Amino acid sequence: MQGILYKYRLFPFIIMTLGLAILATGGIYLINSFSTQKEVMASSSHEAMATRATSVVNPQVCPPANLVRPATALSTHTGNQLGTTKQPALHQNLVYAYNTDRAGMLIRYDTATGTSTMVANLAHTHIQEAQLSTDGKTILFLSQLANHPAIQMIRIDGKNLQTLYCAYNNATFTNLLWSPDQQLAVFAAKSATDSKIAPTIQLLNLHKGTIKTLVKADSHIAYRLRAWNGNALVYMSGYDATGATPPHDVFMLDVLHDNIMRAATISGSAWSMNLTPDGKTLILSQCAGDLSTDTYQAPAIISTQPASGGKLTLIYASHVYAVTQVRAISNKSLLFIISDPTGNNKQIGLWRINVDGTGLKHLTNQAKRLNGQQSAWSSISRDQQLYAAVNYEDIGKQRRFKIFYGSLNGGPSSLALVTNAGEDAQIVGWTAL
Numbered sequence: 303m304q305g306i307l308y309k310y311r312l313f314p315f316i317i318m319t320l321g322l323a324i325l326a327t328g329g330i331y332l333i334n335s336f337s338t339q340k341e342v343m344a345s346s347s348h349e350a351m352a353t354r355a356t357s358v359v360n361p362q363v364c365p366p367a368n369l370v371r372p373a374t375a376l377s378t379h380t381g382n383q384l385g386t387t388k389q390p391a392l393h394q395n396l397v398y399a400y401n402t403d404r405a406g407m408l409i410r411y412d413t414a415t416g417t418s419t420m421v422a423n424l425a426h427t428h429i430q431e432a433q434l435s436t437d438g439k440t441i442l443f444l445s446q447l448a449n450h451p452a453i454q455m456i457r458i459d460g461k462n463l464q465t466l467y468c469a470y471n472n473a474t475f476t477n478l479l480w481s482p483d484q485q486l487a488v489f490a491a492k493s494a495t496d497s498k499i500a501p502t503i504q505l506l507n508l509h510k511g512t513i514k515t516l517v518k519a520d521s522h523i524a525y526r527l528r529a530w531n532g533n534a535l536v537y538m539s540g541y542d543a544t545g546a547t548p549p550h551d552v553f554m555l556d557v558l559h560d561n562i563m564r565a566a567t568i569s570g571s572a573w574s575m576n577l578t579p580d581g582k583t584l585i586l587s588q589c590a591g592d593l594s595t596d597t598y599q600a601p602a603i604i605s606t607q608p609a610s611g612g613k614l615t616l617i618y619a620s621h622v623y624a625v626t627q628v629r630a631i632s633n634k635s636l637l638f639i640i641s642d643p644t645g646n647n648k649q650i651g652l653w654r655i656n657v658d659g660t661g662l663k664h665l666t667n668q669a670k671r672l673n674g675q676q677s678a679w680s681s682i683s684r685d686q687q688l689y690a691a692v693n694y695e696d697i698g699k700q701r702r703f704k705i706f707y708g709s710l711n712g713g714p715s716s717l718a719l720v721t722n723a724g725e726d727a728q729i730v731g732w733t734a735l
Contacts, residue, residue: 361454362424364447364468371466372511373455377437378483392734394683396690396718397421397441397458398705399429401726408432408441408730410458411718413688413707418718421460430728431478433675434458438684438733442480442487451475453489453506458733467506467513476501477527479536479675485509488516488527488536488557500524500543505557516560525553525562529676531581531609534558537565539575549573552584554610565611572598576676577609578630583657584609585617585636589624598624598641606657617659623649627672629681631710635661637681637689639669652691654710665712668693668704673729682710684734690718692729700724 365371393414400407406429408421422429424445432443438458445452450468453475469475469491477490485508490501503517503525517525525538526549534557541549552566552575566575566584573588583606591598602625604618618625623640630636634657642650652669655662669691673680682689693704700723708715721727 361463361465362447364450364452364465364470367468367470369467370506370511370513371464373464373466373508375457375462376440376455376484376508378485378509392684394685394688395458395733395735396683396688396705396707397432397434397730397733398719399432399443399726399728399730400719400721401428402722403724406445408443408456409719410733410735412735413683413716413718419460421458422456422463428726431476431674432728432730433478433480433677434679434731434733435480435484436482436677437484438679440484441730442478443730444475444478444489453478453487455508458735466508466511479527479530481530481533482677483533486533486557488555490525490527493519498544503527503555516555516557517562525555528552528575529577531577537575537577537584538562552586563610565609566607572624572626574627576628576630576636578633578657579678580633582609583607583630583633585628585630585657586614587625587628587638589626591624593626598626600624600642602640604628604636604638604655617657618655618662629672629676629678630657631678631682631689632686633657637665637672639672639691641670652689663712665689665710666691666708666715668706668715670694673731675731677731679733680729680731683707683732686710688732690729690732692727697723703727705729 393412395410395412397410406424406427409418410421411418427445430444432441434441440457442455445454451474452468453466456463472494473491474494475489480487487506490503492501493499500520502515502519505514505516522543524541524543527538529537536555538553538555539549540551540553548569548571550569551564554563554565570588571592576585585606587604589598589602600623601621605614605616607614623642625638626641627639628636636655638653640650647667651667652665654665671692688707689710690707694701702723703721705719705727706715706717719727
C-alpha cells in the first residue's frame with residue numbers, strides 16, 4: 303500500500319450483506335425474505351427539571367410540552383461503555399434503519415439464516431440516529447410525530463414502542479447518545495429557524511422521566527456530541543455556530559456536575575474522534591478537505607493520546623489517501639475508511655490496524671461509511687467476528703445505498719440491503735438472538 307507509515311510535522315494540528323432472493327416491499331429491496339413481520343404502524347432554567355409524565359397513553363402520541371414519559375421495562379446495564387460480550391451460540395443480527403417517502407423502518411437481518419424481520423414500520427416518519435442498548439434488547443431513536451421531533455424507543459422484538467419526549471418550541475433534535483448503563487441520553491436541541499444559534503445540550507433521564515439543560519444555547523460557542531465515556535462523561539467536538547471558524551478541539555462534559563473540560567486540541571473540517579472500549583484512549587484522525595460535503599484529500603493521519611489529554615502517538619499516516627472515519631473495535635484494534643478522490647479503487651475502503659501501528663489489513667474496497675455511533679457493537683458483531691459498512695452510488699442528484707457485512711479477517715462480503723435511489727439507510731448496530 304502506498305502511503306507507508308511515516309512521521310511528519312503535524313500542522314496546524316494535523317492536515318489531515320435459498321441465495322440472493324430479493325423481496326420488493328413498497329419500493330425497498332431486502333435481501334432474502336422477511337420472516338413473520340412484527341410491525342408497529344403509526345396512527346396518524348439550567349437547573350430546571352421537567353415534570354414527569356406518568357399516565358398510560360398511545361405510544362404514537364407525544365407527551366404534553368415539557369413532559370417526559372419514563373421508559374418502561376428498561377433494565378440497567380453495568381457493562382463496559384464500549385465493550386462487547388462474545389455470544390457465539392446466538393445468531394448475529396445486523397439492525398438497520400430504512401427510510402422511504404412513506405415510512406421509516408427498523409429492520410434486523412439474521413446473518414445465519416439470511417432472513418429479515420421488521421422491528422418497526424412507522425408511517426410518515428424519518429428515523430434517524432437509531433442506536434442499540436448495551437444489552438442489545440432495545441433501540442432508541444429520533445423520529446417525528448405530528449410534525450414534532452420525538453425521541454422514541456422500541457424493543458428488538460418489535461414490542462413496547464414508547465414515545466419519551468417531543469419538541470414543541472420550533473426545535474429539532476440531533477446528536478442523540480445513549481449511556482452505557484441505559485439510564486441516560488444526551489441530545490442537542492437546535493433552532494429550526496436559525497442555524498447560526500448554537501444548540502442546547504440536554505440530559506434525558508429515561509428511568510426517572512426528567513430532562514435537564516446541561517449547556518444553554520449560545521450565539522457563538524457550540525458543541526457536537528460524540529461519545530459517552532462511562533456514564534458521567536460525554537465527549538464533544540467544538541465548533542463555531544456562525545461558521546466563522548472550522549470545528550475545533552475535543553471536550554469532556556461532566557453530566558453530573560455540568561462541567562466542560564478540554565481533552566485535545568485539533569482544528570479543521572475533516573477530523574473525527576473515537577474512544578477505545580476501556581475509555582482510556584482517545585483516537586483522532588484527520589485529513590484535508592471537508593467531510594460534511596464529501597470533499598476530502600490527502601494527507602491523513604491517525605493518532606492516539608490518553609483520553610483526558612496528553613502526548614500524541616502516531617498510528618498511521620499517508621500522503622496519498624484520505625482517512626474519513628475511524629472506529630475502535632477493541633482496546634487494541636481499529637477499523638478505518640480511506641478514500642482516494644483520484645478514483646483509485648484498489649486501496650480505498652475498509653481497513654483494520656492495531657493501535658500500535660501493526661497488523662495493517664485491507665478488508666474491502668466497497669465500504670464508504672461506518673456507523674456514526676461509536677459503541678463497538680455499532681460496527682462489529684457481538685461475537686466480534688463480523689463488521690458492517692455502507693456503500694453508495696450517486697444516481698443523478700440522488701444516492702442509492704447498500705448495507706453489507708463481512709469477516710473481520712477479510713474475504714467476500716454479503717449484502718443485507720439495497721435501496722432505491724433517493725431512499726436512506728443507516729446502520730443501527732449488532733445484537734445477538
